[in-house]
Amino acid sequence: MTGADPFLPAAHAPDVYALGGAVLVGLGVWGLLALRHLLRRVVAFNVIGSGIFLFFGAIAARGGGEPDPVPQALIITGIVVALSASALAVTLVAALAQRRGGAVLPGEGRQPPEAETDAK
């Protein structure tokens, strides 16, 4: 493969990264359901997102040659929208924490008490 365009994906790359993306989506779904700290759920949401993007990007690179630019443009749009959604989500988490002194949804248990400032 010497002399080839270094940015042209190898023939196996779509398969490898699609399967990796599938694993990440599953990992993120597990995290979104199993983790109770809300900031961790925001992280899980981002892991699901990047897994889906990888899967989608692997589809764009399928069949060899230059990857299709339309999925790439959609993925860039998706990455930016994921950041906006995350920013809104973490602001909501911080507002909840300020009012209730915990970053756990009501009815999903409590945070272990901190030594210094635990409200109520």
Place this chain on the structure above:
Amino acid sequence: MTGAAALMLDLLLVVLVAFAGWAALAGRGVFRAVVFFIAYGLLVALGWVRLGAVNVALAEAAIGAGLTGVLLLATVGRLERAGAARDVPLMRGAAAWVPALAGLAVTGALVWAWFALPLPESPGPQLAEALPRSGVENPVTAVLLNFRSWDTLLEAIVLLAALLGVWMLGRDGDWTAPLGLRQHVREGGVMAGFGRVLPPLGLLVGVWLLWAGADAPGGAFQGGTVLAAVIVVALMAGVAAPPGVDALPLRVALVLGPGVFLGAGLVLAALGAGFLTLPEAQAKAVIVAVETALTLSIAVTLAGLVLGPPTAPNGAAARTPDGARP
């Protein structure tokens, strides 16, 4: 690189990505989880390079790892002040199986879909025919700002809507306060040094990414993100004071990108070309004008999203770590 070595590299990278993702979700401590998430984003960006999507790699490294990382770290800081940064133990018992099974099922379905999906049609001929008329040589920029510019216009408006949402979560009494938390910077310290060295470099890189994005990997979003980082670093280092939400320059910068974009579309429609349909002769000029305005707005909006809602200094000053109150 031989085929076998390339395959080993890709497999190793995927295993590392999965491990970093796992550590970001299940590792001990919320702070450590965020740090692993940043490493995860950078590894995913390497994966994008291996997939031949350098534009996406730049966006993932700058936005997915960089800005999201700063956002999450800042949130850990806010939660610590509110006494809510302590980790919550994982569920135990029978209920813990449900999320695990759900995750396995989704992964299984995606793997099945990958092998069952038909091979997509290659975009080759249509794209090769349309690209020379788009005004730019980077096919991803051509899609973002010409062929599918509707998506990009609406995305710019989504960004603005998200920022308004973040601002609305500030407390009523804080509305006129400067954006974000006050930072305490030690004079002559690392942060103060960064504040002097990084912004000029970042400015150069951001403008270069915008300009190069016409023909090489880069573009408004990647360039705008680097400029957003410049703004955040300058404010964190105390080089500049954050504005309030009612500052006129801030408001102009926020709506400039979507405004120029929408205006260009309307002018083109009035000239008979159709809303956001770029005629070949003017395509380059329109794209450069829209991208420049958009980069400025993206930079300011992303920085605003990372800084958070306006916060009164007395509520959260760095001098009073116990300033949190219900």
